[in-house]
Amino acid sequence: MTLSAPVHYTLRPASPQAHLFDVTVTVTHPAKNGQVFFLPTWIPGSYMIREFSKHIVSLAAEAGGKAVPLRQLAKNRWQAAPAKGELTLRYQVYAFDLSVRGAYLDGERGFFNGTSVFLAAEGYENESCTVDIQAPDGKFHANWKVATSLPAVDVKKKSGFGLYRAADYDELIDHPVELGDFHKVSFKACGVPHEFVVSGRFQADLKRLADDCKKICEYQIRLFGEPAPFDRYVFMLFVGKDVYGGLEHRASTALVANRDDLPAPGAAEIGDGYLKLLGLISHEYFHSWNVKRMKPAAFAPYDLNREGMTRLLWAFEGITSYYDDLTLVRCGLIDEKRYLGLLAETITGVQRGAGRLKQTLEQSSFEAWTKYYRQDENSPNSIVSYYTKGSLAALALDLVIRRDSKGKQSLDDVMRALWSKWLADGKGLEEDEWEKIAIETTGLKLKPFFDLALRSTEDLPLAELLASQGVELKFEAAQGASDRGGVVDAFAGKPAPLTLGARTAADAAGVRLVQVLDGGAAQQAGLSGGDVVVAVDKLRAYDLDKQLARLQAGDTIKLHAFRRDELMTFELVAQAASDDTCRLKLAAGGGKWIAGR
Template sequence: MIHYQIHPVNPEAHLFEVKLFLDTVGADGQLLYMPNWIPGSYMVRDFSKHIQWIKAENASGQLELGRVDKSTWKLPTSDSPVTVTYQVYAWDLSVRGAHLDQTHGFFNGTCVFFAVSGREDETCTIDITRPDGDDYVHWRLATGLKPIEGTSEFAFGRYQAMDYAELIDCPVEMSDFHLISFEACGVPHHMVLTGRHKVDEKRLSDDLTKICEHHIRFFGDEAPMERYVFMTYVLGSGFGGLEHRNSTALHCSREDLPLETDDQDKVKDTYQTFLDLCSHEYFHTWNVKRIKPAEFLPYDTQNESYTELLWAFEGITSYYDNLALAQTQCIDKEEYLTRLAKTLTSVRRSKGRLIQTVTDSSFDAWTKFYKQDENAPNAVVSYYTKGAEIALCLDLLIREKTDWNKSLKDIMRRLWAEYGKVQKGVENDTIQSIVLEETPETSHDDIKEFFETALYSTNPLPTERLLSHLGLCLAYLPRSDRNDRGGFKASLPQDKHLADLGLEYKSKATGVLVKSVYADSPAGKAGISAGDHLIAMDGLRINASTFDREIKQVPVGESISVVGFRRDELMTFRVALEAAECDTAYITYADDFDKHQSNFEHWLNIKDSGQ
């Protein structure tokens, strides 16, 4: 029997105390290890660094714990049960870590629970207790773990995990949280909101019901979980999510939530973003939590697990998260097209798309995507956004080659039936093979060429051509200002041939601070670099607003003098302005939209949502 206890022993100091009880330790001793990374977030995080102290004892007294490596300890043999006690510092306010203070407690199992090497497949139990003191009597507990031995739902007490993998895949939130409950296809769902907020409960639960039922029906089967929990921490400013087998951990800003005072006929952009996040993490319940790359079966949380398939598991999920909002009518069709255009803009503005393939981006997630520096825009392409564009093209290509009788949905349903439900790992060529099986042989050369282009080259995708089959026109034009990310337009804006420096920056009290410089841009050619603090242009002081305004007024081809500091040294740059790049995606209805309207409605209509 493996049993854990975890107690928020000191919320003010952000300390959890954990006890691990082992029934036996054999003659060769017992290795205990803490994961080095958490599934879904592909970077080594060394969670063991947060252990404050650790000790082990049996009936005879204290035992000597040996260190094996940075995250592994070894227990000596023992002829009686052993208790390992340790404290974990929890001050990582992210969906990946552990966080504890007087307002709430949250942890992922990867941050607090040792694995018992060789016994990871055994069932374990966990006692979770509230902090001591009257200030915490109203706290409740939310988790995907199964309560046992008289513990009621949302109560502190004893829980069970079928194995260590389940233990670390069910995060825990404890606080005096706000609970919103609803059912989707007969399955209980709960939205747990921690942090100060106001919310239109009915609107949120109605929208989430539609989205969750859409995803369940999309895969054409019963939901793979008995209950589901959205654990959401509401912040002044925040965004993020991490998927789990029957729950998700989310961060959102207060303005992201719907309010009863909002216009009920419109969906504000920030609420669209929150629904998109919920939709994304919920779709992961199938796509990556159960349909997995072969390299993830099982997860090796001690070492990096390399796969070139994140374009599919994150990219396809990113495609369907937004599409589901339109198909369930949570947002209207033109709001969806705006969000699609912004995704395409994100891909186009990444110079990394010209030098890194999406499969390389996936494989290098551990060292590049999750460890981005100031040169990332020039070196890295996102397997989220580029993967979503690939999924869009693949969906439309399958429809085109099958006379709109099949789509990417059919591929996903086969992946669920043949891989996810039976826990068979997806190989690098699995999706390609299924697509070929689902399409006419006469189309196979085109499909093979598409996959070669999309996955293993940096050549552009046929997005414009495929969207034209929907009666949509896609154009890339210069951004109108630094906040312009494109969108749906009734008619395409005119190209004003504005000048541009080719850099990203943030405002400072005295000028602007350069965040990144695009390769071969006017700023790059002039020698301006990330970290430079620019303070003047052509002899006049600048700030963020005046900088933008003055640049727009300079004709293409003219030069300007820019002065700034690099570290504590004054620098002067002579910049020859060039025309702004056509890197902003705009979508509009084509002149022949009526000819393709049935395809467009079939693509976005709720009847094609998986029912």
């Protein structure tokens, strides 16, 4: 393959059974004092240092057919000795990360993000580059194809293997690649070609998936205004068991979900699993505007060698989380009552975490690198999610704008103003700029709201704001472990059952306490996250909710639990569940904001 850019890569699935990609990077004019190469330590959209360089299993350099010495400068940086002419690095990458953040390869499929496989040539980050994506050897991979939004230069029409080009390194790593014998369905949204490729074993109605995605995409394109910010878009979905997640890119998204969440052939309704998948698709697609283009100044450009700290993640993840389910109503996939059910579950999730009383949204955003993405058994007691509380802050802001402007303006107007700014200057937002633009756009005195929602740990005035839209909110006690709130025709006022005050999981020895919540019976008894309860009043522990159900508040029971390998005894005083479960009731003619009215 003829080199056609200052930096050229080749990538080949060399050993699927060993999960190894062979990669080369060639620099036509290496630095005279020794070319430096580095691999990112994190991937945009997932705010944690992930140390991708740990998966490089061999690395060698050559020039003019002769070996060139390499010296490691840091955990993710290497320098080649000075060399004349083209310099090539050859290396292997171990790829067995089934998430959307890394790279994966086996006999069934391959997938990679550029941050995991493409070493950057320092000093050439802003130069164009090409990559030759090669097919694996062997008859078992004869039907493999390539799916990517990376611009093609010279590829095979049927399979897509061949030469691709990127304007710079940032573009190169922002187009993930799916490899394998996947299924594909296509559609156009506002005239823009979209592809949806699905890997894994499944039975599903992909035409329905495409039709529903088209509605989502067209609503969001029209929300910000045509044309779309890309010429082509690719959804890449791997389906398996007990997997879920997504990661946005400038003209594509990588998704993983349970195979049963896909729409079943012949099914007309939208089940809970398919609804969850549509919400994920809507969320990642909305990011095409909100964070892939409009973004914090801390990300413009990204520094992939260290954390990019910003207090604005609530605006880019939280607001996106608000619009993802809202889109499903406004494009006609679900009704207002179904949406309110999703909203009630979100409100419940935030209300049940004591961390909302200890960490502000700005702190949650800034500390994502060390707290949100590194959660432990105490996280519900110490942090709040900038996704979930951020989405509630977006809801509250939307309702405040609608109320105070007497229905003439909404959060939609702010989002369009932010988009217009980006189209005009392409710059990232400074830490105080998002709020300034919201205030300028609406002409409203919103600073008190921002102070409360973003810089305090006070609860949002959701009951008052929802009431202004004909939706009544009330907190009641959960009626079981699976009760996450919802929409009701009338508030029941049922007695509060007893609760352990812990989140649990099945364990071979009994019941494992995953997280022990502040103020609950388990914490007051001295139990901790990670403990495995094996007996309740000398009976084997199997379902703690059922075993507590016959007690009265104030009754004392004895629990035996293992902490590590030590058997301990605890006396637990039964407590009634607190009112932390959201019920929403929709009045006749209420909820007009949901449909954008």
